[in-house]
Amino acid sequence: MLSINTILQPGDWIKGESWDGELIIGYIESLSPNTPEGLVKVTVVTSDNNETIGKTIPVLSKRVKRLPVSNVTNKVQIEFLIDLALSTGDKEWFKELSSELNVMKQLVNEME
Structure with a gap:
């Protein structure tokens, strides 16, 4: 059987189900592979429970999919991804996406 670390990594985007059965989409903050349950801490970006959005919650690794x-x-x-990077506070991702957008704009300007 594969270790949790070979399947999931911090920063991976996942979809899954919380302890309460809520649908969640978010990214992994950290792993706890040494726990018998294999917990991952997920920062929730989207959920069918608005109170969960923006929080970091523990989820069983078997209840998430990368x-x-x-x-x-x-x-x-x-x-859209720039907005997501801003809402999650991911500065590096924001910079990377902004750079991509600028390159795309330059290419469009060169074509005109």
Whole structure:
């Protein structure tokens, strides 16, 4: 059986179910692989319970699934991700996405 560390890593985006059965989407803050349950601490970005949004909660690792990494292909997607980076306070991701957006704008300007 694979260790939790080979499947999930801090920073991975996940979807899953909380202890109370709420649907959550967020990212992993930390792992507790040495616990019998295999807990992960997830910062919730979206949930069907608005009170959970923005909080970091423990979730059983077997109740989460890592979301695939997506390739951003257009301006609207980058702008959405920039908003997400701002709402989660991820400065590095914000800088990376802003740089991508600027490159995209320069390419558009060169084409005109």
